[in-house]
Amino acid sequence: SQELEQSPQSLIVQEGKNLTINCTSSKTLYGLYWYKQKYGEGLIFLMMLQKGGEEKSHEKITAKLDEKKQQSSLHITASQPSHAGIYLCGADMRRGNQFYFGTGTSLTVIP
Amino acid sequence: DAMVIQNPRYQVTQFGKPVTLSCSQTLNHNVMYWYQQKSSQAPKLLFHYYDKDFNNEADTPDNFQSRRPNTSFCFLDIRSPGLGDAAMYLCATSRKGYEQYFGPGTRLTVT
Numbered sequence: 363s364q365e366l367e368q369s370p371q372s373l374i375v376q377e378g379k380n381l382t383i384n385c386t387s388s389k390t391l392y393g394l395y396w397y398k399q400k401y402g403e404g405l406i407f408l409m410m411l412q413k414g415g416e417e418k419s420h421e422k423i424t425a426k427l428d429e430k431k432q433q434s435s436l437h438i439t440a441s442q443p444s445h446a447g448i449y450l451c452g453a454d455m456r457r458g459n460q461f462y463f464g465t466g467t468s469l470t471v472i473p
Numbered sequence: 474d475a476m477v478i479q480n481p482r483y484q485v486t487q488f489g490k491p492v493t494l495s496c497s498q499t500l501n502h503n504v505m506y507w508y509q510q511k512s513s514q515a516p517k518l519l520f521h522y523y524d525k526d527f528n529n530e531a532d533t534p535d536n537f538q539s540r541r542p543n544t545s546f547c548f549l550d551i552r553s554p555g556l557g558d559a560a561m562y563l564c565a566t567s568r569k570g571y572e573q574y575f576g577p578g579t580r581l582t583v584t
Contacts, residue, residue, distance in 0.1 A: 393570065395572055395573070397575075402561070402578075402580070403577055403578065404477075404479075404563055404575035404576050404577045404578050405516070405563070405565075405573075405575040406575075407572045407573070407574065407575075410571070410572050450515055450516075452573075454570075461506070461518060461521075461573070462518065463515040463516050463517075463518075464515060465515055466514075466515045
């Protein structure tokens with residue numbers, strides 16, 4: 363079974379549009395991480411959320427973790443072609459060093 | 474710059490011929506991870522080291538082994554590669570409880 367579910371699976375948006383990607387778990391998350399991956403490359407760390415209700419922003423990307431620590435959203439404002447790639451949420455599902463990735467969301471931004 | 478380095482970037486091996494992938498880090502992180510990522514899928518954790526302690530995922534095939542001779546280096550050994558083992562192999566490092574830093578990956582082809 364998949365520990366972390368992401369939605370949507372893929373997204374195609376016009377440049378300048380806002381978009382949201384969701385990451386949902388049936389278990390409490392002890393740490394939620396967002397990564398971006400370009401095709402054939404390694405993952406780039408974007409943000410980490412640990413506290414319920416926490417929200418972080420970097421440039422045009424904002425990530426939130428809900429109060430129950432079971433769902434996170436990643437919001438991109440005024441999308442650009444440089445935002446294109448695969449977005450992955452990852453989480454500590456239990457205390458320790460176990461780590462799982464979500465199913466991934468492929469983002470295409472049309473100029 | 475401090476980083477996670479993977480060699481080689483591309484590896485071609487024959488069916489059944491043992492192959493070793495290497496990962497090194499200059500971050501002095503105590504945790505090192507190996508992931509397998511197949512096309513259009515999220516990375517799947519194979520195993521990780523917390524210092525010298527080896528932690529194997531329950532569904533990692535016995536065909537996959539790992540060695541960590543010191544803090545900086547970690548190796549992934551595939552004893553008898555099958556066609557189904559063709560994938561991108563990602564190495565990552567972290568301090569316990571913090572975000573992971575990923576290498577660029579090694580793309581393995583099995584002929």
